[in-house]
Amino acid sequence: MANRFLVAPAPHVHGHLSTQRLMGDVIIALLPALIVSVRVFGWNVLAITAVSVASCVLLEFLVQKFLVKGPLTVNNLSAVLTGLLLAFNLPANIPLWIVVIGAVVAICVAKMPFGGLGKNLFNPALAARVFLLIAYPVQMTSFPTPTIEGFADAYSGATPLGAAKAGLVAFGEVDTVGMFTGAMGGSFGEISTLALLLGFAYLLMRRVITWHIPVSILGTMAAFAAIYAVATQGFGSVAWQMPLFHLLAGGAILGAVYMATDYVTSPMTRKGMLIYGVGIGAITMLIRLWGAYPEGMSFAILIMNSVVPLINKYVKPKRFGAR
Amino acid sequence: MKTFPIGGVHPSDNKQWSKGSAIEVMELPDVVSIPLAQHIGAPATAVVAKGDKVVTGQLIAEAAGFMSANIHAPISGTVTAVDMQPNGQGLRQMMITIKREGDEWAESIDRSTELVTECNLSSKEIIERIKAAGIVGMGGATFPTHVKLSIPEGKKAELLIINGVECEPYLTSDYRTMLERGQMLIVGTRILMRAIGVERAVIGVEANKPDAVKHLRSIVGDDKSIGVMMLKTQYPQGGEKQLIAAVMNREVPAPPALPIDVGAVVCNASTAVAVYEAVQKNKPLIERVVTVTGKSVKEPKNLLTRFGTPVSALVEKCGGLPEGDVRVLNGGPMMGRALCNVAMPVMKGCSGITIISGKEALRGEESACIKCAKCVEACPMGLEPYLLSKQARKRAWDAMESNDITSCIECGCCQFTCPANIPLLDYVRLGKQTVMGIIRARNAKK
Amino acid sequence: MNTLIFTIITLFVIGVVSALILYFVAQKFKVEEDPRIDDVEKMLPGANCGGCGFPGCRGLATALVENEDISSLYCSVGGDPCMGAIAAYLGKAAPKKEPMVATIRCGGTCDKRPRTNTYLGATSCAIASSLYVGETACAYGCLGYGDCVEACAFDAIRINPETGLAEVDADKCTACGACVKACPKGIIELRKRWPKNRAIYVSCVSKDKGAVTMKACKAGCIGCSKCLKVCEFGAITVENGLAYIDHTKCRLCRKCVGECPTGAIKMIGLAPLVKKEEPKAEAAKVENKEA
Incomplete structure (x- = not known):
């Protein structure tokens, strides 16, 4: 017979969703922000991104080939995404050797020792960023002056959050339009809220992520900031200026949309996602308002990453037919 | 448009190949084997x-x-x-095994094609006739219909739901039945309503079959007691619990609860036609419409086939098996069973023969779980397939039971959607079977 | 300097306070247990394989200490020496068992049992066997997806890629019985372990009729009962078209081996018995078996 009978349990068709496609979609969603960064900070951005991505991919390949000896999975694009996200969390003038160290931490410390993709507890890109922030505080916090025209010089070398923390700026004077489009200091991936939101819309449209984590993080942050503003300065324009400032400043959008939603390190159920998001939002604001660092997004996500297994264990989806 | 509350997937329905071919009568087989x-x-x-x-x-x-x-x-x-x-x-x-000699029928059977609408039998008499005719659920679950219609003491049926959803991709046997045998279906529905003593029936049909909805509505006419409801196209809408949730907005609790606990009785559309024939024509269940379809099938057809006819004969009639790798399925691609033997006879629950060939017949290579939660999102029963399959691999049956494995309806949404090609349902099903066995053993002890 | 001393003192005080808390908590929640349980647990092999029916070695140790009659308790991994030592320590009668070994009763290698289809489901015998007959036409034979391999805590079973069958490394096997429970087809049996791992057994469990078995597999038992007639010890029974050699009665006389027309009776570690009348035919058959 010219036939080969194949037998398998149902289902016999597949929805053509693949790890590669999901990762690829997130990469596509990050491209607008990358383009804005190149426009604002120059070609250096591309060099950093290329080094970061290349190191991550190469390191993952080497670890799998010589240390773990498992099947090679570099083609699923997850290392590319890690490299891209790591780069997005760095200042545009960072020395390239620091980028390589970041990649080593991301792949060889935060990802592969746990068993590779799907098993790591912490978001590799964020773990690397936090490592670099502690190990190389000077290089990690001296941000270059954006080279875009019309940019307010007041923030040269400092992020809006840093300026606000140091008491250098009043909320009423903040250039929110500039912050929205990308004219602010900071890690090069986080500056343009507009570009990042464009990517968010794409991710939602492709059903790569759901709204639960980003919206709960940003909602919590806004509510927290509003309450704080009212409590410290009474009712007034600051009650909406301060929440808006905190949503636009720093890595709020980048963290909420791209870092916190990392599949591996976020909860499995919608209810769990909301708990996780509220936790991140609250911890971020605690650090921003009372902590030693001006920005708290990375720390907040890593702290909540560590709670995810617990959330997955106790927060169950609503079963069909349950009251 | 209504649908069930959680989960579900949207596989390409692929009904285009066979939906246009009218029901054909399959030649009588020379030899039949009846399981x-x-x-x-x-x-x-x-x-x-x-x-x-x-x-x-x-x-x-x-x-x-x-x-x-x-x-x-x-x-x-x-x-x-x-x-x-x-x-x-x-x-x-x-x-x-029976070897055919001629085509001689039992005398009690009314073989005329005339539609008999009048039915004055009592509920008990109707159920008795259905039982005598050997009718079972023809959607694939093959649950004896007379058992379903015998409402247990203390329970009351409120609504009869006729399942014309046919959410399973590829298959069109219920669709053709609704189009070509709609009159009988409606009479069958009225008989079923009489049998369980309800005032209202709803025929649920998915939105991808608008002509069937239109046709059935035209037959029902002014009769307010039968409604034809168009439902959003989403798999597994035709699952009994999903259909009840879509139509009545009531969720059947976890097993051992049954649809009757929320006042619903669900019957498949083809079953309703069989009920008509059994009660009005005294004709037992000896044949059914079987869809033979697939991308590589030369002439996809809907064949009115006597039970016991070998699947190979049906496939031959539709142009034969394609060359190379094939998966021949008894049923549709989501819940059908793969055959390793095409001599298999057509049975009461066989709504279609789906042939998947070439690359599509292979499974994708499994990779690591990235915890994307797509399976949790897709599960229409609100379970966590990633967790259950992991526990089944570890043989942690107790943990599976506490995670409500017995609620699983084996619809396959989790595995269908998994980007890592993990055989989630293979393991979940193994766990379900084992846990059910453990529960049965425990109950037997009591 | 002050800072240094202050630090040392503070840490010291914290250490002492923590130690005290730990001590009192440990005292308060102390569980009274027979100290012999610990000793017995140490004497057990510590494989935690579950072969004894308890979840781990400690479970068996507890049962050994607590029960007066321990004749029904046995650790097959440690065997008689281990059980004897424990029984002596506890002052109880030592449970004794003949040493056993897991035996794979299927000889349907790839060349003897043609593949009729290809299985694509999850690599698990339990899943495949609940789905259908398997890749061959024999509904009883080894599926070769390795549920037994996974169950074995001693690395004593492997799937031979050439034959597609499970194989037991008799030297490593401890007869814990985990594989017996794991095999959905019930192919694996614990049989008496002879010196030098010698064995004679029917390597088929097919209850199909002879003709059906023969069609599916050339190495299957067809229930012809030829072996039954030559056995002098009454060790062989034939039921449902399947011969079975009772390992408690068999004396490894090898007479049955030569009688089997399909080579389903397998012989390990023994030289073939040479019949005087027709040595050639016999040799050919034995060769067939060894293959």
């Missing part, structure tokens, strides 16, 4: 022996107990064997 286990419950007991002459529609195997169903001769001829034969899965089971 005694064609339904859920105890296999029937053969009442004929080797050498006996039988006529079409004659009882050849009797229901063994309440949870069982009668089986009738689909052709006339001589019984040549009552023995163990391999089924579609290659496993041996008891079958009655």
